[in-house]
Amino acid sequence: MTSLRHNGLLDSYLDAARACILDVGWRRTTLTEVARRAGVSRMTIYRAWSDMPQLLGDLMTREWRDVVAASHGKTLMESVLTTVQALRENELFMRIVELDPELLLPYLLNRRGRSQEGILVLVEQAIVDGQADGTIRRGNPRVIARALVLAAHGFVLSAHTMVDDDVTETDLETELRTLVERALAP
Incomplete structure (x- = not known):
């Protein structure tokens, strides 16, 4: 590439x-x-x-990098939530999901792409910084970062499949916030 x-x-x-x-x-x-x-x-x-x-x-690397950059500088929790929402609203991302979802499968099933690698670097560094100032729990920052990215994948790609008369998108966003808060809490 x-x-x-x-x-x-x-x-x-x-x-x-x-x-x-x-x-x-x-x-x-x-x-x-x-x-x-x-x-x-x-x-x-x-x-x-x-x-x-x-x-x-x-194109995808540029697009997703720009989405992530827009949420950078916030707390890690806010960055994760903002990035998930921004990707779910990104017209290019949604068009790919709508018409050509198989394009995303290699990045979900076989390998990490450049965008994912870049996101992991940012998330891992935020975890290291948070561990140093005591706002994020101890643990291997690389493993925690990867677990957060895996969880975010589900919310970006599949949250709409979990919305119905009983569960709203807002309900799921609240649960994502809770999930991230608890995953990072010292």
């Missing part, structure tokens, strides 16, 4: 890819269509990404 190389041009190409995916889904998006929307030649796009999976990897 390519490294996430950011400059104005590559970001504009990723913006074009994002627009394509929002319009027609990943399976129907081609590098040729991305080039057309970006107003550049196909070769320009092919120089940056040899195929759609590489482009999608960079």
Whole structure:
């Protein structure tokens, strides 16, 4: 996979890819269509990404990094809750879940992606800091971080399946808050 190389041009190409995916889904998006929307030649796009999976990897990494960055600087608990909610409301994420959910399966079943690795680094550091100031319980920060990310996956991807006449989205958000508070409590 390519490294996430950011400059104005590559970001504009990723913006074009994002627009394509929002319009027609990943399976129907081609590098040729991305080039057309970006107003550049196909070769320009092919120089940056040899195929759609590489482009999608960079797009998802940029998108999820931006979602996480928006919640950074809050307490770890608030960051987790804000990130879960932001991902559930992110139009690109929701479009992928709606049209092409199989794109997420490798990151849930087989391996961690760059976004997940970046999130784990941030969460682990927040745990180390919280342990140092006594606001987070003792334990292996790496294990705690991974457990929190695993729990968050369920709330991001499947919370809607648990909502019905008896349980609301707000009820589940309250339980997520309780889960995170108790998982981190000293």
